[in-house]
Every structure is written in structure tokens, then in C-alpha cells.
Amino acid sequence: MQAWKDYQEKNKDRFLEELLELLRIPSISAKSEHKADMLKCAEAVKDRLLKAGADKVEIFETEGHPVVYGEKIIDSAKPTVLVYGHYDVQPAEPLDLWKSGPFEPVIIDGKIFARGSCDDKGQFYMHVKALEILTQTGTLNNNVKFIIEGEEEVGSPNLAKFVSTHKELLKSDVILISDTALISLDTPSLDIGVRGLSYIEVEVTGPNRDLHSGVYGGAVANPITILAKMIASLHDENNHITIPGFYDDVAVATDEERKLMAQAPFDEEEYKKDLGVKELWGEKGFSTNERTGIRPTLELNGIWGGYTGEGAKTVLPSKAFAKISARLVPDQGSDKITSLLISHLEKIAPPNVTVKASLHHGGEAYMTPIDSIGYKAASKAMEATLGKAPIPVRGGGSIPICALFEKELGVKIVFLGFGLDSDNLHSPNEKFNVENFYKGIETIPYFHQYFTEMS
Amino acid sequence: MQAWKDYQEKNKDRFLEELLELLRIPSISAKSEHKADMLKCAEAVKDRLLKAGADKVEIFETEGHPVVYGEKIIDSAKPTVLVYGHYDVQPAEPLDLWKSGPFEPVIIDGKIFARGSCDDKGQFYMHVKALEILTQTGTLNNNVKFIIEGEEEVGSPNLAKFVSTHKELLKSDVILISDTALISLDTPSLDIGVRGLSYIEVEVTGPNRDLHSGVYGGAVANPITILAKMIASLHDENNHITIPGFYDDVAVATDEERKLMAQAPFDEEEYKKDLGVKELWGEKGFSTNERTGIRPTLELNGIWGGYTGEGAKTVLPSKAFAKISARLVPDQGSDKITSLLISHLEKIAPPNVTVKASLHHGGEAYMTPIDSIGYKAASKAMEATLGKAPIPVRGGGSIPICALFEKELGVKIVFLGFGLDSDNLHSPNEKFNVENFYKGIETIPYFHQYFTEMS
Numbered sequence: 056m057q058a059w060k061d062y063q064e065k066n067k068d069r070f071l072e073e074l075l076e077l078l079r080i081p082s083i084s085a086k087s088e089h090k091a092d093m094l095k096c097a098e099a100v101k102d103r104l105l106k107a108g109a110d111k112v113e114i115f116e117t118e119g120h121p122v123v124y125g126e127k128i129i130d131s132a133k134p135t136v137l138v139y140g141h142y143d144v145q146p147a148e149p150l151d152l153w154k155s156g157p158f159e160p161v162i163i164d165g166k167i168f169a170r171g172s173c174d175d176k177g178q179f180y181m182h183v184k185a186l187e188i189l190t191q192t193g194t195l196n197n198n199v200k201f202i203i204e205g206e207e208e209v210g211s212p213n214l215a216k217f218v219s220t221h222k223e224l225l226k227s228d229v230i231l232i233s234d235t236a237l238i239s240l241d242t243p244s245l246d247i248g249v250r251g252l253s254y255i256e257v258e259v260t261g262p263n264r265d266l267h268s269g270v271y272g273g274a275v276a277n278p279i280t281i282l283a284k285m286i287a288s289l290h291d292e293n294n295h296i297t298i299p300g301f302y303d304d305v306a307v308a309t310d311e312e313r314k315l316m317a318q319a320p321f322d323e324e325e326y327k328k329d330l331g332v333k334e335l336w337g338e339k340g341f342s343t344n345e346r347t348g349i350r351p352t353l354e355l356n357g358i359w360g361g362y363t364g365e366g367a368k369t370v371l372p373s374k375a376f377a378k379i380s381a382r383l384v385p386d387q388g389s390d391k392i393t394s395l396l397i398s399h400l401e402k403i404a405p406p407n408v409t410v411k412a413s414l415h416h417g418g419e420a421y422m423t424p425i426d427s428i429g430y431k432a433a434s435k436a437m438e439a440t441l442g443k444a445p446i447p448v449r450g451g452g453s454i455p456i457c458a459l460f461e462k463e464l465g466v467k468i469v470f471l472g473f474g475l476d477s478d479n480l481h482s483p484n485e486k487f488n489v490e491n492f493y494k495g496i497e498t499i500p501y502f503h504q505y506f507t508e509m510s
Numbered sequence: 511m512q513a514w515k516d517y518q519e520k521n522k523d524r525f526l527e528e529l530l531e532l533l534r535i536p537s538i539s540a541k542s543e544h545k546a547d548m549l550k551c552a553e554a555v556k557d558r559l560l561k562a563g564a565d566k567v568e569i570f571e572t573e574g575h576p577v578v579y580g581e582k583i584i585d586s587a588k589p590t591v592l593v594y595g596h597y598d599v600q601p602a603e604p605l606d607l608w609k610s611g612p613f614e615p616v617i618i619d620g621k622i623f624a625r626g627s628c629d630d631k632g633q634f635y636m637h638v639k640a641l642e643i644l645t646q647t648g649t650l651n652n653n654v655k656f657i658i659e660g661e662e663e664v665g666s667p668n669l670a671k672f673v674s675t676h677k678e679l680l681k682s683d684v685i686l687i688s689d690t691a692l693i694s695l696d697t698p699s700l701d702i703g704v705r706g707l708s709y710i711e712v713e714v715t716g717p718n719r720d721l722h723s724g725v726y727g728g729a730v731a732n733p734i735t736i737l738a739k740m741i742a743s744l745h746d747e748n749n750h751i752t753i754p755g756f757y758d759d760v761a762v763a764t765d766e767e768r769k770l771m772a773q774a775p776f777d778e779e780e781y782k783k784d785l786g787v788k789e790l791w792g793e794k795g796f797s798t799n800e801r802t803g804i805r806p807t808l809e810l811n812g813i814w815g816g817y818t819g820e821g822a823k824t825v826l827p828s829k830a831f832a833k834i835s836a837r838l839v840p841d842q843g844s845d846k847i848t849s850l851l852i853s854h855l856e857k858i859a860p861p862n863v864t865v866k867a868s869l870h871h872g873g874e875a876y877m878t879p880i881d882s883i884g885y886k887a888a889s890k891a892m893e894a895t896l897g898k899a900p901i902p903v904r905g906g907g908s909i910p911i912c913a914l915f916e917k918e919l920g921v922k923i924v925f926l927g928f929g930l931d932s933d934n935l936h937s938p939n940e941k942f943n944v945e946n947f948y949k950g951i952e953t954i955p956y957f958h959q960y961f962t963e964m965s
Contacts, residue, residue, distance in 0.1 A: 084821075085819070085820060085821030085822065085823065086819070086820055086821065087820070145823055145824075145825075146817065146819060146821070146823055148817065148819060148823075149720070152719070152720070208823075209821055209822060210822070236725070250724060252724075252824070254822050254824070256822075261787065262785040262786060262787055263785060263786030263787075264607070264785075264786075264934065264937055264938065264939070265604070265607070265934075265936065265937035265938060266785075266936075266937060267906075267907060267934075267935040267936045267937065268809040268811055268835060268837070268936070269705060269707075269802075269837055269905075269906045269907030269908050270691070270802065270905075270906045270907055270931050270935065271785075271802065271906070271931075272802065272807045272809040272837055272906065273792050273793065273801040273802055273805060273806075273807030273809070273837070273906075274790060274791070274792050274798045274801045274802050275785060275787060275790060275791055275792075276787070276789075276790075276791035277791075277809055277810050279741070279810035279812075279813045279832075280741060280742075280744075280745065280809075280810050282738070282813075283737070283738040283739075283741035283742045283810070283813070284738075284741075284742040286734070286735060286738035286739075286742075287735075287738045287739040287741075287742035287743075288742075289735075290735065330717040330718060330719075330721075330726075330730060331717060331718030331719075332716065332717055332718075332730060332731070332862060332863075333861050333862070334731075334860075334861045334862045335729060335730060335731075335862070336729065336730055336731035336732075336860075336862045337728050337729050337730075338728065343729045346728040346729045347724075347725065347726065347727065347728055347729050350728060351728075352727045352728030354723040354727040354728070354732055354735075354824075354826050355732050355734035355735050355738070355815075355816065356723055356816050356817055356822070356823060356824060356825050356826070356827075357734075357815065357816035357817040357818045357823070357825070357827070358734045358737075358738070358813055358814065358815050358816060358818070358830065359813065359814045359815075359818040360810075360812065360813050360814075361810065361811050361812035361813060361833065362601065362603060362811055362812040362833060363812045363813070363814040363831075363833075364540070364541070364601060364603060365540060365541055365542070366539075366540030366541065366601070366664055366870070367540065367664060367665070367709050367711075367811070367833060367835075367870040367871060368540065368600055368601055368603075368663075368811060368812070368833075368936060369600075369707070369709070369809075369811060369835055369908075369936055370600075370811050370812070370936050370937065371809050371811070372811075372812070375813065376818075377734075378816065378817060378818075378822060378823075380723060380822070380824055382723070382724055382727055382728070405789075406788050406789045407787060407788070407789045407790070407791045408787075415821070415822040416822060450724075450725075451722075451724045451725045451726070451727065451728070452722060452724030452725055453724050453824075476725050476726075479719065479720075480722040480725065481720065481721075481722045481723070481823060481824055481825050482719055482720035482721060482722065482825065483719065483720060484719070
């Protein structure tokens with residue numbers, strides 16, 4: 056629609072500037088020292104929603120970081136789109152690998168570099184600006200609600216309670232989430248699934264204190280060595296995960312689905328070159344896209360123990376730690392996998408050490424039906440602005456709240472992502488292409504239009 | 511000798527106070543930020559040697575931290591004892607496990623708690639005070655030289671050059687080192703050997719940047735997982751080290767020697783209870799004392815990679831690191847073992863990652879002959895003050911400079927240690943018993959007397 060295009064063209068510099076302002080707030084949910092920044096960011100989101108045309112915005116306290124809720128109700132008989140996003144971001148470490156400050160956004164070669172630029176401030180802000188376009192051009196023909204939370208990156212520990220106690224407030228006909236990627240603007244795609252998650256931490260204790268590695272070395276179990284042996288045993292020689300029962304509930308993809316997946320463009324040489332690796336790695340019998348899409352995985356997210364500073368220290372440490380997470384696919388249950396993982400680690404620990412393993416957070420996998428109105432509206436909207444119908448693909452990431460949303464609110468979720476896999480999510484130099492930000496803003500009004508027409 | 515005893519009794523509070531002052535200087539050689547503290551500590555050592563009666567003391571610059579040399583020459587025809595010690599200390603991390611400040615010494619239940627209290631400030635300072643007793647009582651009957659270095663805890667990288675270019679200055683008839691332990695004051699022992707060392711650091715690189723563990727997990731080799739598999743493979747199911755050639759040059763202890771070793775008192779239940787472990791660990795076929803004495807070992811001193819902060823981060827890291835050290839026994843060569851270790855790690859790395867391994871520092875194992883005059887003098891001196899002849903034992907630690915001293919200066923080394931294995935060397939809450947400090951000061955003058963008489 057020309058009116059949308061004209062309004063965006065006239066205001067696009069301001070749209071971008073507003074996003075940069077939001078990116079300057081270090082809203083790191085994992086770190087308690089950023090509690091004030093989280094509040095500041097929630098206030099900023101509230102302010103932006105009001106300015107964009109929401110007629111009611113409220114910040115709801117939780118036991119953790121607050122949830123921002125906003126709405127623009129034009130007619131309760133009309134369809135309602137609930138937009139979900141998150142204003143919290145991942146920690147920025149390792150800081151020394153950033154080329155610019157993680158919270159000092161810069162635009163280089165058409166890319167916005169900052170923590171949260173893509174995940175998820177830049178993406179949920181597309182919806183805020185789309186609302187502005189729709190209200191300012193007088194073309195909003197449905198109701199819009201926003202739920203922008205502050206704990207997605209720590210597993211949304213307080214959102215379930217909020218959702219279950221605010222079902223009426225969140226009543227809607229579809230949930231729209233922009234927190235995923237597409238293949239490219241030239242090869243648009245829509246995620247039809249996200250993986251579940253089980254994220255645990257394990258602590259291995261050997262002796263009751265750090266020891267001199269000369270005096271005691273060779274006579275007392277070293278917790279680093281033992282932890283390494285435990286980790287090493289979690290994947291077999293085919294990179295299958297060895298935890299008994301881990302694969303029991305995996306919904307095996309049909310040959311049909313695997314054939315469809317194989318049609319998505321994938322250039323292995325380009326992929327390896329981008330990552331700087333000589334050889335890929337993964338579960339035997341599956342392609343790279345399958346490994347990150349339809350198969351569950353187990354990754355070490357962190358490990359530490361002993362002396363890690365400059366120089367050398369001849370210590371046999373008392374403790375070693377690891378952060379380990381599994382990505383899950385339908386129909387694996389997060390609670391069940393967490394239990395299997397924890398009890399397996401406890402079981403394989405030799406009697407020379409003690410092992411404590413505990414849950415960080417988890418969430419269920421989710422699949423969107425491609426014959427739903429929501430998916431069709433998203434597909435048509437992308438075709439309208441990108442010129443091609445998107446390919447349905449399975450995403451590797453997790454949005455733990457999806458399964459809960461569907462269960463509590465009884466509506467389907469549609470993923471309308473404009474990020475790229477190469478956006479360095481959760482890594483140094485996270486970025487979001489300005490062009491993708493603008494294309495997202497351009498596409499979203501079409502989604503509202505088509506969804507309302509088809510409903 | 512009564513005069514020695516009287517002088518010590520009258521001055522013992524001051525002796526202790528002086529040591530505490532020395533312990534307040536954070537002379538951590540591994541950390542460049544402590545360069546000024548190292549200089550301050552070298553100056554303090556110089557000052558103490560002069561006050562104790564040395565007639566010449568000099569601080570020699572090196573490419574790293576300085577060496578303090580001191581001497582009291584009474585007659586060049588008389589025997590000369592060269593005392594070696596080190597004024598540098600290990601890093602104090604992990605700081606949160608210290609019950610008092612590592613550089614704020616406190617005395618609790620007769621124990622001096624501070625970094626360096628035993629290793630080695632408390633022990634080399636016994637020699638400074640013994641010199642004071644001998645000079646003040648007019649009973650010094652031999653020459654004494656001191657070489658107190660500042661880089662022992664980082665492998666003495668500059669001492670070899672210093673020794674080889676100052677052979678005349680360091681000319682002596684025996685080298686006396688108090689940087690080891692005895693079993694207890696009730697069961698005195700003398701170390702007859704120290705182990706060698708090969709200390710390396712390994713860096714494993716997977717992808718060229720940190721990745722989102724959902725988007726890339728399962729498709730790219732995780733350097734933590736790979737490093738864990740590499741570490742896990744370094745010990746087999748009998749806890750033998752698997753590096754080809756590692757044991758080739760090990761001088762196998764005779765049945766005779768093993769029988770003698772077995773006579774040293776060792777209470778396994780007490781040992782386990784002290785360390786808080788349910789089961790010991792080690793190379794099959796050897797006792798605990800043998801594992802830490804006559805056998806080489808391989809320990810993980812540190813490991814790190816990925817996100818190690820508070821909370822959770824779903825990252826697939828670019829790099830993982832480990833600090834690994836081997837303790838060596840005669841006739842293993844440190845350079846050879848370092849090469850074997852580095853090339854083995856490079857060899858077992860799969861093609862999905864790149865591995866860089868490099869030397870931190872190394873040193874050769876050393877054995878003292880028990881029929882040498884030096885050993886006999888030390889044994890007799892201990893018997894004079896502790897009432898029992900000491901048991902000869904093999905120590906697990908390393909003093910890398912020993913082999914070099916013998917090679918360059920052509921004299922034997924005697925270990926006259928007054929620490930205890932339970933002194934938490936290299937660990938939080940390092941301590942040195944006040945009684946051991948005093949007994950050391952009391953014993954050393956006898957060593958000088960007997961060594962001179964027997965020479």
C-alpha cells in the first residue's frame with residue numbers, strides 16, 4: 056500500500072535512530088547488576104508503544120524482570136494479533152572480541168552492530184513501527200496487542216505465571232513473533248518450528264580444597280580430568296548423544312519432509328568458509344540443515360575450573376564446572392530430558408568425585424501448521440514485499456514460551472523473522488541489517504491486512 | 511648449642527614479626543601488574559640479608575624479575591654453603607576461598623596463614639635468621655652465600671643465564687634448599703628427590719566466532735567438547751598416561767627402594783578424610799606414595815571456554831583452553847616430554863578444529879645421593895633438633911633449577927624442608943606452622959656446623 060510506503064520513507068531515519076537509542080540500554084537479564092537497566096528499558100518500551108499509537112500500556116511487575124503489555128483495540132469483534140517479543144538481551148562477553156561497544160550501536164556497511172540489534176530489540180521494534188504506520192495512515196483494521204517480556208534470554212521463568220493469570224488480557228486470534236531468521240531477503244523463508252531447550256549446570260568436586268599438583272597430583276582425582284571424561288562420553292563416535300532414553304520421544308521426520316528440507320538452498324563450502332572451519336561436524340546420517348532443524352543436540356556452553364589467569368599455576372583444583380544445554384525437537388519433553396541429563400551425569404560420575412547438576416531453564420519445542428491462517432497470512436505478506444513466497448524451514452533456536460502460549464491461550468504462533476543466521480546472535484558483534492529492519496516494518500502491515508481478510 | 515638457643519629464644523617474636531612483614535608484599539611473579547611488588551620484595555630481602563650479617567648483598571636485574579644475591583665470607587679456604595630460595599609466590603586465586611587476606615598474614619592456632627608463608631618466604635627466611643644467629647653468637651665457621659630468586663613459580667626462565675654467567679660468584683660446596691616438606695616434626699623426613707615439570711597451555715579453536723548454540727549447535731564442532739575428548743583420552747582406564755613414549759625414559763624404582771618407601775608412615779583413611787574424598791585415584795599398580803614420588807603424572811591445572819558467568823548463555827564458543835602439566839621423574843627429559851605432549855595434542859585433534867599448544871615452562875627431575883656429605887649433615891642436624899634421624903623420601907613437587915645448579919656449579923643439592931604436605935601450597939589458606947619455622951631456624955646452624963666438620 057502506497058500510504059504505508061510513503062509514511063515509512065518519510066520517517067525511516069527516525070525509526071532507525073529510535074532503535075539505536077533502545078540498543079544503548081544494557082538490558083542484560085542474566086546479570087543482577089543490570090536490574091536498573093532492565094527497568095529503564097521496560098519504561099522505554101512503554102513510552103515507544105504509547106507514541107506509536109497504543110491506547111493502553113502497562114508495566115507488570117513479576118518476581119523477576121517486568122513484562123510490558125500494550126494494546127490498540129479498535130473493535131472487539133475484529134481479529135486480534137498478539138505480538139510477542141523481548142527487550143532483554145544476552146550477556147555481551149567476551150567483551151574483547153567486540154569491534155565496537157556492545158551497547159554503543161554503530162552502523163557500518165548497512166549493518167547495525169550492537170547487542171540486541173537482531174535478538175530481539177530490532178525485531179520487536181519493527182512491530183512497534185508497523186503499528187505507528189497503521190495508526191498514522193488510518194489503516195489499522197484489526198486489534199493489536201503487545202507482550203514484550205524481559206526474561207526470554209534466561210528462559211522466561213516468570214512468564215508462564217503471568218500468561219496464566221492474564222488470559223483475558225492476552226486473548227487473541229494469533230500470536231506473531233519476530234525472533235527468528237530468514238535465509239535471505241532474496242530467498243525468503245518462514246520458520247515453522249523452534250526447538251525446545253534443557254539448560255543445566257554441573258559442578259564436579261574432587262578434593263575439598265585446591266591442592267599443589269606436585270604434592271598431590273597423580274594420587275587424587277582431578278575434577279577437570281573427570282569432568283572432561285564425563286563430557287567426552289556424552290557423544291559417541293557417530294556424534295549420537297549417549298544419554299539413555301534421550302531420543303525416545305523424537306518425532307522422526309518423514310522422508311517427504313526431509314526431501315522438502317533438502318530443497319532449501321545450502322552451500323556447504325560457503326557455510327564452512329563463513330565459519331572458518333575445515334570440516335563440519337554432527338550426527339551421522341543427517342545433513343547440516345537436519346542437524347540444526349529436526350534433530351536434538353547437546354552443546355557445551357561453558358566450562359571452567361582451576362587456574363585460568365595469566366601465566367602458570369601448578370594447582371590440582373577442588374572443583375570444575377560446565378554449562379550444558381540440549382536443543383529438543385517434538386515430541387521430546389524438556390522436563391523429562393532435563394531429568395535424564397542430570398541423572399545420567401550423576402550416574403556416570405566415578406566415586407572419586409561428587410557431582411551436583413541443576414537446571415538453569417528449559418522450554419518445549421514448537422511447530423506451526425503451514426495450513427493455518429496465520430502462516431498463510433505471513434507467507435502472503437512476505438511475497439508482497441519480497442517478491443517470492445517464502446520457503447518453510449525449521450529453525451534451530453528456541454523460544455521456550457511458544458508451547459505455553461498455545462496451551463494457555465489456545466491460539467497458533469507464527470514466526471515472522473527478518474534476522475539472518477549470520478547476525479552473530481549471542482556472540483560478539485551481533486548485528487542486524489538496516490535493510491532487513493526496514494523490510495520487516497514494510498511487511499508487517501500486510502500481515503495484519505491479510506490475516507484480517509482471511510479470518 | 512646453648513648460645514644459639516638462647517639467642518633465638520630472646521629474638522623469636524621479632525623473627526616472626528619480620529616474616530609477617532615480608533608476607534605482606536604481594537610478590538606474584540606470574541602477573542605483570544605485580545612488577546613493582548616484586549622489586550619491593552627484592553629490596554626487602556636485600557635489607558634483611560644485610561641486617562642478618564651478610565657483608566655483601568646485590569640485586570641483579572634479569573630479563574624478568576631480579577635475583578637477590580648475598581654472602582658472608584669468613585675465609586675462602588673454608589667450606590661454602592649456597593642457600594637457594596625464592597621470594598616470589600603463586601597467584602592467590604580463587605580469592606573467595608581464603609578465610610583471611612592472602613597478603614594480610616594472621617596467626618591462628620600456631621599457624622601463619624598467608625600466600626608464601628611456607629612456599630617459600632617462610633622457609634628461605636629461616637636461613638636468613640640462622641645466619642643472624644651464627645653471626646651474632648660469633649659461631650659461624652664457614653662461608654654462606656644466598657641466591658634468592660623471583661621467578662621460581664613461573665619456571666625460573668632467567669635463572670639459567672644468571673647461573674651460567676656467575677659461576678665464580680656462586681662457587682660453593684653444597685646447595686641447601688628449604689622449599690619442600692617433611693612428614694611431621696615427630697616423624698622427620700628429608701626429600702631425596704624432586705620431580706621435573708613440563709607445563710603447557712593448549713588452545714582449541716572451532717568456528718571463527720562465538721555462535722548461537724541453537725542456530726549452529728549440532729552442525730559445527732564445539733571446541734569445549736573436542737577439548738574434553740582430547741583430555742579424556744590422555745589417561746586410560748588404569749590411569750596410565752597414553753602419550754606414546756611418555757614412560758620410555760622413566761628410571762624404574764628397584765624393589766628395594768619401593769620397600770623402603772612403603773615403610774614411611776601413611777594412613778590412607780586419614781589422607782582421604784583430610785582431602786574429603788571417598789576414594790583415591792591414580793595409576794594402577796602403585797601406592798599413593800609411589801604415585802606422587804617415583805611415577806610421572808599428568809594434571810589439568812586449568813580449563814576455560816564459552817560463557818562462565820552468572821546465569822545461562824546459549825553460546826557455542828569459538829575457543830576453549832586448558833593448562834596442563836606433567837610431573838617428571840628421572841630420567842625423563844623435560845624438553846622431550848614437552849615435545850611429546852604438544853605433538854600428541856596436535857595429532858589427536860580432529861580436523862574440525864585447530865589446536866595450538868605451547869610451553870609455559872619446564873624443568874628436570876633431581877635426585878640427591880644419600881651418601882653425600884650434604885645429605886648426611888642435614889640428617890644429623892635434624893636428629894640434633896628433632897630427636898630422630900629423618901626418613902629419606904621422594905617429594906612430588908618440582909624445583910626446576912636443581913638439575914641446572916648441579917650441571918653448572920658441579921655441586922650436590924640438599925633439601926632441608928620444614929613445610930608440611932597439608933600447608934596448602936599453591937592453594938587458598940596457605941599456611942606455615944610457627945613451630946616448624948622455629949625448628950627450621952634451630953636446625954640450620956647445626957647443618958653448617960656438621961657440614962663444615964665433615965668436609
